[in-house]
């Protein structure tokens with residue numbers, strides 16, 4: 001018998017403030033006689049697969065999630081490789097572009113600049129205040145590589161939280177997707193009669209900061225146990241608000257820190273394979289970032305921090321990293337630079353700007369080329385061949401999302417490096433045959449990090465998310481490869497193991513929180529690793545067994 005959950009939007013706010021109850025079993029006669037959970041699961045999969053277009057599959061899955069969350073998460077968890085690209089990148093990119101047209105019902109909180117001065121009243125309308133543990137907050141200003149989508153960014157917050165639930169067993173009721181509406185500079189949306197957001201251009205930086213200060217303060221009062229994940233803020237605001245709030249509230253920025261962690265992890269596993277082929281030590285790597293925004297610089301900072309842990313000075317660590325932006329190689333003599341790029345501006349080049357990627361590669365001789373530029377096909381055949389000529393096993397990560405903005409595809413990377421490429425992309429590519437061998441692309445996406453990082457921070461009741469916690473998530477992910485996965489040459493684990501991986505990452509994150517003294521759940525300190533892992537697993541919400549058996553997180 002399938003369990004039908006009444007969507008909480010239908011119930012009225014007052015009623016919903018009560019603790020969640022197990023869903024009532026539908027009374028006899030209210031479901032068809034032969035409705036069986038196992039067969040219904042097959043029925044749902046068949047309905048999903050009958051749709052031709054991914055956006056239709058997205059719409060079907062959104063409806064299933066609302067009507068029968070257990071079935072939705074069961075399908076998602078048992079078919080992660082098939083479902084993740086539908087509820088997350090790349091399809092979520094289309095869902096955002098079309099949100100104002102495909103919108104059917106509210107899911108999440110919308111807080112606009114017009115709510116300034118009374119944000120508290122809006123937050124009070126959230127039906128499950130006591131349950132709230134994690135919120136993904138976007139202002140829609142840089143959605144994936146698609147730019148300013150205004151309030152159409154909401155599906156990003158929804159999609160990330162679905163992955164928290166599927167991937168780390170966060171209770172559905174404990175999640176709050178939030179989209180802040182501070183206007184949009186997207187002319188097409190402003191002219192669209194169906195656009196769902198405020199019909200005004202983005203407010204000034206000053207007005208935004210005043211709004212953000214009130215928002216963060218009121219969030220901490222309304223939801224005292226909440227961890228906040230900032231998502232897809234434009235790069236200047238991403239760095240600004242992370243620094244402004246990170247020592248005051250439990251908050252992290254997924255694009256800077258989550259991406260930094262996932263890419264460091266993949267880089268470490270790739271570097272092992274690359275070093276085995278070249279004999280070069282880790283300390284000889286030169287990493288070229290094509291793209292110097294929140295993601296590129298975030299990854300650079302994470303790599304630099306790792307190199308300093310290996311005993312290098314900050315200056316020595318910095319030497320390993322080269323940035324390229326839309327004006328070419330980033331170096332000090334080039335002229336004024338955006339604040340976030342300065343840390344990696346080169347001091348060892350004084351000539352005219354180098355703008356062509358092939359020329360930059362000839363100058364830098366990189367061992368690794370990472371794309372975070374939103375520039376489709378920037379890694380041309382010539383670029384890929386140049387990387388192959390420089391390295392027996394070149395590390396090439398085209399990480400821009402969605403897939404249509406990827407700097408190259410897997411097939412081209414394989415063919416232009418004689419199959420030697422160590423590859424990871426932001427959005428998924430299919431495996432391929434090359435010279436009689438199956439080659440597997442990695443997916444270097446922060447979805448491997450944030451569920452475990454968030455779960456660990458929540459369970460530790462961390463008062464802030466420290467750099468050491470982020471680093472622990474990264475090293476935990478790198479370590480979580482099984483011997484079988486290493487044997488296949490993978491640099492990221494199979495996504496089917498996401499719960500196991502998230503539990504491991506959460507354990508590492510909790511230990512790091514304890515070392516940094518930011519944990520408030522001090523009972524966890526005396527647990528050995530085995531008991532701590534069991535504790536983490538016992539807290540994961542499980543869609544298979546029905547609501548009654550779900551762990552209760554209300555004590556956290």
Ligand SMILES: NC(=O)C1=CN([C@@H]2O[C@H](COP(=O)(O)OP(=O)(O)OC[C@H]3O[C@@H](n4cnc5c(N)ncnc54)[C@H](OP(=O)(O)O)[C@@H]3O)[C@@H](O)[C@H]2O)C=CC1
Nearest residue numbers: 144145235291292293294295325326373400401426445446
């Ligand atoms: N795989 C993952 O997990 C993640 C992937 N991403 C992806 O990374 C991408 C970038 O995100 P983010 O850093 O926040 O975005 P930004 O827009 O802030 O950064 C883009 C960067 O690319 C540079 N750039 C743009 N065009 C070119 C070009 N033709 N040649 C060289 N450089 C160029 C820009 O240069 P300039 O500074 O001069 O404008 C800027 O430095 C997005 O597609 C996003 O989806 C982000 C987070 C996680």
Ligand SMILES: CC(=O)C(=O)O
Nearest residue numbers: 144232255401445446
């Ligand atoms: C994956 C992600 O966070 C991004 O592309 O922005």
Ligand SMILES: [Mg+2]
Nearest residue numbers: 231232254255
């Ligand atoms: Mg993002």
